[in-house]
Amino acid sequence: MTLTAGVETRFGALGANANRPDGVAKVQGGFAFSSDMWAENMLWGATLRSPHPHARLVSIDVTAAWSIPGVECIVTAEDIPGEPNYGLIMQDQPVFARVGDTVRYLGEPILAVAADHPETCRRALAAIRVTYEVLDPVIDAERCIDGTAPPIHPQGNVFRHQRILTGDQSVIGEIQVEGTYEIGMQDQAFLGLEAALAVPDSDGDGVELYVATQWLHEDRKQIAACLDMPSDKVRLVLGGVGGAFGAREDISLQVHTCLLALRTGRPVRIAYSREESFYGHVHRHPATIWMRHHADATGRILRIESRMVFDGGAYCSTSPAVLINAVTHAQGPYKCDNATIDGWALRTNNPPCGAMRGFGVVQACFAHESQMDKLAAATGMSPVEIRLRNAMETGDRLITGQIVDSVAPVTRCITETDRIPLPEPLRDDAHELAVPGGTGLTARASNIRRGVGWGVSIKNLMYSEGFDDYSTARCRIADGAVHVKFATAEVGQGFVMLAQQIARTVLGVDDVFLDPIDTQVGSAGSTSASRQTWMSGGAVDAACRAVRDELLDRVANDRGLVRGELQIEGTNIVDSLTGTTIPVTEVVGKYDIDHTVEYRHPATEDLDEDGHGNCHVAFAFVAHRAVVDVDPDLGLVKVVQIATAQDVGRVLNPLSVQGQVEGGIAQGLGLAVMEEIIVTDGKVKNPSFTDYLLPTFLDAPTVDMVLIEEHEPKSPLGAKGVGEPPCISVTPAIANAIRNAVGRELPRVPVRPYDICL
C-alpha cells in the first residue's frame, strides 16, 4: 500500500494508527455483543413467521402453546398498543400480520412468544396453529409496472418511479452499445445475528432496549410509535454490533422484544438464527437494467439511455432512496450531457429489499461498467483509454444538473491503478490452492485462462434529497479527563477509535474516555451512506473545538495570557508570544467544560419530475482492476488480484482505511462470483451459510491499493467516507475480467459456473 505520510504522526492522533478502545475486549472474547446480553430472570423470545410469500391470514390458535410449561407470553397484532406498522420511509410494514389481512413475504412475523428456554420457545411455535388462505404471489416486478399484477398492499405496488430527462433526447451516437444486465439479490450476511435484550422499567411504563442497530434514534422513534410511548420512555443502548452493511437500518426484532418485556414485566432476549436472519432483514435489491450508450467515433459519450427496474419486495424500507441513487448514478464517473433514464422500485411478494453497502449504486455501476467495455470494443480503444476519455472532473455537471463540487480525481484513480504491477502469470506447476477450484483438484493450471477487467465508480456520500441530515456530539472536560459522547453506532468500522483520535488531536490529550453509546444524547444519524466519518467526525471535531476554545479562553484569563497567542500543539498549550508551553494535562484538572454540538452538511434538494436537482451532498471515486484465472470448461473462477486507487480525501487512520478497502472488495467479489439469495416463487431457497456462499480466506485476492489524498474542502476533516466505494466497481471489474478471459457477454452477477461453461 502506498500512503502519503500524514502531517500528524503521533500514535493515536488523526492521520496515524490508533488502538481500538474495544479491541482488547474483542480479542479476549469479553466484548458484549447484543447476542451476549443477559439479565437476571430473563426470558427468551422467538418469532413465528409466515411460510407463504402471499396468503390471507385466516386464524391463529395458540391454545396448545399455552399448555406448554414455561411459556410466559404470546403477543400478536392485537397486542400492539400503538402504530401497527413501521418503516423508514413509508410506514407500510406490519409489526405482526393481522388476522383477516394478508402476509406479503415468506418470513413475515405473525406473533412472538416468550418462554424459559429457547427450546421451549421452539416447541411453543411448533404448537401454534395458523390457518392461511394461500394466494398467488406477485413475483414479477414488470407486472407491477404494466399494471397486470393485482395490488398487494393498500399503498400500491409502486414504491417510486423516477425519470431523468436531460439535454437533447434526440442525440444519436455514431457508435451505440447496449445491453440488459441483471444483478442478483445479495445478503449483507453480517456475522453477528440480530439480537436484543429488552428490560422493562419496574413501573411498567418504559423500557430499555439493548440492540445492535445502525441508528439508535430512528429505531427509538419507530418503537415508541408502535408501543404508543413517549420517546423518553424508550431508551436504547447500543449492544455490540457484529457487522451491519445496511441490514440493521430497518428495525426487525425491536418492537417484538419490547412488547414481550412490557407484557411479562421481565427482561426478554430475542436472538435470531441464521435462517431467521435471512428472513428478518432486508437485502440488496435484485435489479434489471437496460442501458444504451451513444458515443462519437472518438469514444466520447454523447447520451445515455437506461431503464432500471428494482424489485423492492414486500415492503418499502429504503427502496425509493435506493432507486434515486441508481438513476442519478447511471452515468458513472463519466461526463455526459444528455440522458434518458427511467427507474422503478416496485412491490412484490419477494423478500423485502433495502439498504446494503453501495445502496443502488452497485447495480447501476455493474451496468455502466459493462457498457464501458462494450464501448471500448466498439471504438477500438482499451478499457483504460475509454474510461480516461470520458473521466469526470470537478466542476462537471451531472445528468441531474448538479455540479460536482467535490474533489473528483477520476483520472488519477484510473492511472494510479494502472500503474500497479500485474501479478505473475500462473505457473503450470502452481499450488493447487492458487488454481480455480482449489483443493477440489478439478482444474489444471495449463487449462486456465487469465483475464483482466476494469471498473470505475462514483458514489454519493451522506443522505440525499433534502433530508435533514445531522449528527450530535458532546465533549466534556470533567474530573481532569476528556469525555466524548455520541449516539453513533459503532458497527465495526472503528468510529470509536476515530472519535478518540479527533479528541486527542484537537485537545492535546492522550486519554479520551468514551461515554456509552445510547439515546441519552442527540441523534447521530445512521451509520450508513459512508457518512459517519464526515458527519459524526464533524460533530466530535466541532464539540472538541468548542471545548478547546473555552479551555484556552479560561487559561488565558486565569494566567493573564493573550488568548489570541495560545494554541494547542501536540500535547501542549503553546504561547507563541513568549514561547512558553503548558502541558494540556496540567490544566484539564482545573476546569469543567461541556459542549454539545450538532453538525449538519450542506442542504440538498429533491429531484423534480424530470430528475433535476442538487440532490446529493458530495461524491467519492474509485477505480478497480481485477485479474482473474478462469477454468472455461468447469466455469470456476479465482480472483487473483485487485488493484485499486481510491479517492479518500484524507487518510485519518491508515489501517482503518486499508481494512475498509479490503473488506469492501471481498463483498464486491462475493456479488461478482458467488453470493446470491435464490428466490423461486417468492421462496428463499438458500437461507443458510451452507447454501449462501460467502468469500473465505482462500477466495480473497491479493489487494494492492493506492489511497489518493486530495483533501475535500467541504468535509470537516478533509476526509471522504471510504466504506462503500470499495465494494461498488470491483464487481464489474471482476465480471469484465471474466469476460476478458472467456469472451462471453455474461450479463448478470453473480457469474455462475454454468454461465461460463455452458
Place this chain on the structure above:
Amino acid sequence: MTVSSDSLNESYRLNVNGSDREVNDAWVGESLLYVLRERLGLPGAKGACEQGECGSCTVIMDDRAVCSCLVMAASATESRILTVESLGEDGRLSDVQQAFLDAGGVQCGFCTPGFIVAVHHLLDRNPHPDDEEIKEALSGNICRCTGYGRILEAVKVVVRDRAPGGVA
C-alpha cells in the same frame, strides 16, 4: 434455566479451561456453544450459523479445533475444552491477540475469538506455515468485515516473531 416441559434434563461436568465445571439440570439437547455461553459465563465463542460453516464458535476439544455449535455439550464430559478465554496469562494478551490488534485484523470483532483460537491451533501444530497453509487452515472461519488481508498480516507477524531470532 431448564426446559420446564421436558424430562430430558441432566446434570454433568465439563472440563473447561482447566477447571471442572458443573452443569446442573440442563436440557440434554443443548450444544456445547450454548452451555459455554449461557450456563458457564464464557461468551467468547460466538454463534453465527449453527452449521459449522463460519467458525465463530471455534474451541479446542482435546487438541482439535471444533465448531462448538455442532457438539452436544452432554457428550463432551470426557474432553478437555479450551476457549478463547483461556488464552493469555494473567489477563495479558497472547501474541496472536496482540497481533490481531496491531495489524488491524479486528473490525466488528464477531469472528475474532474463533479466528484467534484457530490461529493458535494452527501455529501450535505448524509453527512456520506459508501463506497458502495459513489461508487453508483458516478457510473455515468466515470474516465479513476485513476481507482477510489484515488477518493474514497478523498471522504472518506472529510466525515471524515466534521464529528463532524473532521478537518474541
